[in-house]
């Protein structure tokens with residue numbers, strides 16, 4: 001935090017007016033369900049993105065990221081909000097300005113913003129949603145707009161969908177904006193009804209392992225999966241009056257599977273439907289402190305993402321496979337979009353050291369490069385720090 005203040009001063013030559021923080025998130029279970037009207041079960045992390053900001057008194061915006069020093073200071077006018085390839089990371093905050101404007105809240109006051117993040121980029125921990133919601137909170141605060149957090153969450157998703165071009169669901173921005181310390185959120189992405197569930201792991205910890213296999217910014221395979229689910233849904237809708245795959249139970253899908261003529265589409269639909277069921281059961285298991293059940297569902301989720309949804313890959317599968325063989329590991333699965341990125345594991349406290357040592361060594365032997373490990377804590381959603 002202090003670092004953001006002094007770095008702002010070094011870069012822009014005067015003091016910032018406010019410092020803000022927006023977390024990354026990890027999804028415990030419920031993957032690729034958020035654009036299928038299903039449930040997700042994410043939590044906000046204590047790692048995230050910091051922003052130091054001041055109004056300028058004109059209509060210029062200047063932004064600098066400690067994570068992309070090679071980009072230097074990116075400068076643009078508020079009347080020229082367009083996606084510019086060479087603006088790199090700054091397209092995310094720009095997209096949020098675009099969303100505010102689109103919602104009828106025109107941003108007219110220029111500002112300087114220093115940003116620094118400690119979330120690994122492109123790893124499935126939502127560095128993008130983190131900076132989007134950060135920007136929304138900044139714009140809301142410096143312009144004294146009084147916009148509700150849930151609206152900022154939706155505008156941040158709109159930025160990702162319409163400005164960045166990733167057709168993502170609402171999970172990331174929701175978790176980042178609405179997170180509560182020590183709690184996961186069971187969110188119905190169809191109705192946006194949600195509940196906070198206390199994550200009382202007592203004698204275990206959440207460990208995120210980064211495969212260090214990066215996936216692209218707007219991965220075309222993500223949009224492809226989304227399109228496949230829509231296609232499967234359209235076949236089912238010929239007979240069933242449903243709005244999304246998330247409305248079906250596994251049994252209902254089974255009874256109607258013949259409506260989908262294609263094997264690949266059947267498997268995509270099966271993942272979406274069963275993953276949604278698993279997520280609701282898992283949240284209940286956590287509430288009952290049934291960690292064995294929770295862990296089993298995590299492994300099942302991974303297998304479904306690997307076999308039916310085909311979004312894992314050698315690196316993610318290796319990490320989960322290796323984790324499953326270590327004593328004291330309760331469950332492990334890929335988290336986020338997949339195709340690389342991170343796994344999330346729940347590991348007994350006394351086994352953490354052994355887990356990291358073993359999986360790290362065997363992963364490097366199998367894959368040829370290193371994985372990174374983070375023992376994480378569940379933190380609060382985006383907010384002003386000072």
Ligand code: NG1
Pocket residue numbers: 030031032033034035123124125126128129160166167168169170171172222335336337338341
């Ligand atoms: P990540 O991996 O954080 O980018 C993506 C989507 C989510 C959700 C998950 C899969 C983006 C920005 N977010 O998350 O909405 O669909 O995949 O569950 O693409």
Ligand code: MG
Pocket residue numbers: 124126127128129
């Ligand atoms: Mg992302």
